[in-house]
Amino acid sequence: MTYADRWLLPDGIAEILPAQAEDIEQLRRDMLNLYHRWGYDLVIPPVLEFTDSLLTGLGQDLDLLTFKVTDQLSGRSMGLRADITPQTARMDAHSFKREGVNRLCYAGHVVHTRPKSPLATRTPIQAGVELFGEASLSADIEVVSLLLESLQTAGVKQLNIDLGHVGIYRALAAATQLDDQQEMALFTLLQQKAVSDIDAWVAEQIAQPNIAKLIRALPALCGGVEVLEQARKLLSEYVPDALQAIDELQQIAAVIAERYPAANLYFDISELRGYHYHTGLVFAAFAPGYGQAIANGGRYDHIGEVFGRARPATGFAVDLGALNTLGSTVGLLEPGILAPEVSDTLGWQAVQQLRQQGERVVCTLSESSLVREELNCDRELVLDNGQYLVKPISK
Numbered sequence: 001m002t003y004a005d006r007w008l009l010p011d012g013i014a015e016i017l018p019a020q021a022e023d024i025e026q027l028r029r030d031m032l033n034l035y036h037r038w039g040y041d042l043v044i045p046p047v048l049e050f051t052d053s054l055l056t057g058l059g060q061d062l063d064l065l066t067f068k069v070t071d072q073l074s075g076r077s078m079g080l081r082a083d084i085t086p087q088t089a090r091m092d093a094h095s096f097k098r099e100g101v102n103r104l105c106y107a108g109h110v111v112h113t114r115p116k117s118p119l120a121t122r123t124p125i126q127a128g129v130e131l132f133g134e135a136s137l138s139a140d141i142e143v144v145s146l147l148l149e150s151l152q153t154a155g156v157k158q159l160n161i162d163l164g165h166v167g168i169y170r171a172l173a174a175a176t177q178l179d180d181q182q183e184m185a186l187f188t189l190l191q192q193k194a195v196s197d198i199d200a201w202v203a204e205q206i207a208q209p210n211i212a213k214l215i216r217a218l219p220a221l222c223g224g225v226e227v228l229e230q231a232r233k234l235l236s237e238y239v240p241d242a243l244q245a246i247d248e249l250q251q252i253a254a255v256i257a258e259r260y261p262a263a264n265l266y267f268d269i270s271e272l273r274g275y276h277y278h279t280g281l282v283f284a285a286f287a288p289g290y291g292q293a294i295a296n297g298g299r300y301d302h303i304g305e306v307f308g309r310a311r312p313a314t315g316f317a318v319d320l321g322a323l324n325t326l327g328s329t330v331g332l333l334e335p336g337i338l339a340p341e342v343s344d345t346l347g348w349q350a351v352q353q354l355r356q357q358g359e360r361v362v363c364t365l366s367e368s369s370l371v372r373e374e375l376n377c378d379r380e381l382v383l384d385n386g387q388y389l390v391k392p393i394s395k
Contacts, residue, residue, distance in 0.1 A: 012115040012122035031127040035105035045087035051079040080111040092132040093307035102132040128317030135312035155327035159263040160286045164271030167245035175239045190270045221269035294322040335378035336360030350388035
C-alpha cells in the first residue's frame, strides 16, 4: 500500500464534512421532532446483531446487502444492519409488548455491501417510522401523510409519490394459477418493464386469451388517479379479488389529495417493490434530478410471526443524505464569535453567557496557531473599558 492509498476510502463510502454534517444533523433532529409530535417514540437499535434475527422475515430480502462477521464471543454470525425496519419489528414483538398501536421512529446509519444505484452511498443515513398493531387504512394514510410532512420539513419543493399495491399482482397470480417459478419470472419482467419480453413470456406460458391480454396491459397501467378506474375495468371480470386493492388505493388517494393538494400522486399497478414481504400498499417518494427513490415504504403485515408475535405493520424510511441534497438548506455553517484567550473570570463568564444564549464562540487559544479565515467568525469578543462586548470583526 502506498502512502496515498492509506487515506483513500472504499468505493461507495463517503465522509461528511462540517457544513453538510451540520445540515444533515439539523435535518435528523427536525425529522425526529416531527415524528415525536405525531406520537412516535424514538428507538435506537444496535448497528450490529445476530443474523438469525437481522435477516429473519423481511430481512431475507436484505441478505445480499448485509455485511456479515463472526462474533468472537459466541462464534455466531452477526450482521451490520442494512435496514432498520426488521429491527423495529423485533423490538415491537419482544422488547416491549404493547397491546395496542405501537408507533416507533428512528434515525441512524445503515451499511450496504454494494450501492443500490451507481451513484449511491453504501452508508446511507435513514430516518423513518413504523406503526404496529393497526390493520386499517387509517394507518396507511397516516404514514403516507407523515412522509409528505417529512418532505415538506426537509424543504423539498416538489412532492412526488408513487403508489402501488402488491395485492393486485398476488390476486392475478392466484387467478392465473401460476406456480412459484412462473410467478417469479413474471415478477422480474414486470419490474424491468420489459414489454417485448412480457409479450413473449405470455405467449409461451398463458393459455387464457383474456388473462394474457390483462398481463400485457399491466406495464401501461401507470399514471394519475384515472389509472385506477382503468385497472378496475380490466380486472373486474377475471381477477375480482384484486378489486379490494384498487378500492384501498382510491380511498388513500382521495384523503391524501385533499390533505396535500400540491402533491403529485402517481399510480403504478405493476409496482412490486418489496413484493417478498409487503402485503398491501407500497409507496415511494421521488424528486426531479435524483435518480432513485428518496423514501420507500408500505404495509408488511404479520412480520412479527417470525418473532413469535404476529402484528400488522406499516411504515417508511427516508434517506437523509438525499433529502439534504434536495432541500432548501444552503450548506453553510452559521458564523460564530471569535473570543480572545480568556484568563480572567469576567472574560470566561462573558464567553459562557454567549454560549448559553446559543452562540458559537471560538477561543483563539494562542495567536501563533490562529488562522482567522478558517474559523468562520464574523464577530469578535473584545474588552472595552472593562467590559466584554461583541463587535463586528474589522476587515
